[in-house]
Amino acid sequence: MDIFRHTFGNNDESFIRIPGAFREEPPADLDGRTEDQNNNTNEPAQDRGGRSKSVLHFLFQAPLIVLYYLLNFIVRSSRLLKPLLRLHGFYQRKHNRLLDHSSQLHRLLENLENEAxxxxxxxxNGSTDDGSNSESTSNNQNSGVQFSFGSLYNPENGTFSKSIMQNSYTELLDACSAQVKFGVIYLHDPLLDNHMDYVNKILCSEAFVNMIRKYQVLLWYGDVTTSEGLQVSNALKIRQYPLLGIISLKAEKKIELIARVEGSISNYTTQDLETIFSKNYPRLIQLRQQRQNIEMQRLIRQQQDSRYQDSLRRDQQRDSERLEQTRRDQRELEHQRTENQWLLWRKSQLKPEPSPGKDASKVAIRLENGQRLVRKFDASLPTEEIYAFIELQLHGLLNSEDDDPPVDRPANYQHQYGFKLITPVPRREIGLSTTISDVSGIYPSGNIVMERLDE
Structure with a gap:
């Protein structure tokens, strides 16, 4: 509220700022007139001066008032957007933390390639300015730089990028354990003044490349300014950077750091590195042979188990087939026994030929073997009587003269005839439940042809 009073209030000295204060009397002049009387005298001039002063005061303070409200609006808006910006920053940091190891490795290799x-x-350029190209070439040879960093470690077409370079430190440990190979760790520190000495004079040297190829070494390069590089540095207890370390499998699934070169490049010698590789390489060969022997024994056991399982499966299959065949034979015997029982029962139920004078149908039946049968049937019987007569004839039960003992009808059995009867003219199949007298092709007489059903 003070800013409003300061901006829009009058500048009269009689403005009371403190509640309860007394208004001071204006001082008197020498003539005995007060200041108010003098003011009445000079009122027109003071009014003009006050108005011009108020206009100037407003012109100077109006931009400040607008700026004040604009800044206030910006501050309040920033407070409202602050949670959104904080949320955006959180997800951005989370995205940076969740970068995969392959992306981190590619970024490091690209940076090293550009710096190299x-x-x-x-x-x-320095050698050109000095006019000593031959001297520069000799210095490069003495420093051991025979390869460019991009030709060796480029993520897309480098010599060591696909088959040797590992994306993460964990992948390096797993690969060294599984393949029984050496592993080389290089921790790069971009904050050092001479941080490219290791890169140009060691990692790109012909001696180092030949050792990598000779001993089939797996590589992993990391940056100590990243979380993974710092974790590896703390795990290996590194005191100086850069680091060139060699890890090897000492026992079954136990990997140790067998050598390290820290700090200045003067601590590095190619001969010492070659000695470390050649000294520990026979141990790796021995571990590989042990792995191969164990794997060979495992394969032999696996083949034996496979053959045993195949033999057992064949035996079980034969036993199952034998059991199934036995069950089929039993079902067949049971079916045959039930069918024979039904045939004997049906024979006892077969009606004899009707006597002369009764309503009968004379039917001539031609069997599938060419045999011709002629018999009379009661016209009031169903055509199933003809089917039963032919079924008994086919089984030879009608030719036997012995009297069979009475047999009961088997329970839960429905006989299925394996043939059908057809009237030739017109060609029509005769059903089982039709009355004989209702079939015009056989009543009062007719011919029937027997045909086997397709199984």
Whole structure:
């Protein structure tokens, strides 16, 4: 509220700022007139001066008032957007933390390749300015730089990028354990003044490349400014950077750091590195042979188990087939026994030929073997009587003269005839439940042809 009073209130000295204060009397002049009387005298001039002063006061303070409200609006808006910005920053940091190891490795290799090219170009420019190209070439040879970093470690077409470079430190440990190979760890520190010395004079040297190829070494490069590089540095208890370390499988699934070169490049010698590789390589060969023997024994046991399982499966299959065949034979015997019982029962139920004078149908039946049968049937019987007569004839039960003992009808059995009867003209199949007298092709007489059903 003070800013409003300061901006829009009058500037009269009689403005009371403190509640309860007394208004001071204006001082009197020498003539005995008060200041109010003098003011009445000079009122027109003071009014004009006050108005011009108020206009100037407003013109100067109006931009400040607008700026004040604009800044106030910006501050309040920023307070409202602050949670959103904080949320966005959280997910951005989370995204950076969740970058995969492959992306981190590619980023490191690309940075090292660019810096190596920059160093090479600067050295070339320096040698050109000095006019000593031959001296620069001899210095490069003495430093051991025979390969460019990009030709060896480029993520897309480098020599060591696909088959040797590992994305993460954990993958390096797993690969060294599974393949029984050496592993080389290089921790790069971009904050050092001479951080490219290891890259150009060791990692790109012909001696180092030949050792990598000779001993089939797996590589992993990391940056100590990243979380993974710092974790590896703490795990290996590194005191100086850069680091060039060699890990090897000492026992079954136990990997140790067998050598390390820390700090200045003067601590590195190619001969010491070659000695470390050649000294520990026979141990790796022995572990590989042990792995191969164990794997061979496992394969032999697996083949034996497979053959045993195949033999057992065949035996079980034969036993199952034998059991199934036995069950089929039993079902067949049971079916045959039930069918014979039904045939004997049906024979006892077969009606004899009707006597002369009764309503009968004379039917001539031609069997599938060409045999011709002629018999009379009661016209009031169903055509199933003809089917039963032919079924008994086919089984030879009608030719036997012995009297069979009475047999009961088997329970839960429905006989299925394996043939059908057809009247030739017109060709029509005769059903089982039709009355004989209702079939015009056989009543009062007719011919029937027997045909086997397709199974």
């Amino acid at each position: 090219q920059a160093v090479t170009c600067s050295e070339a």
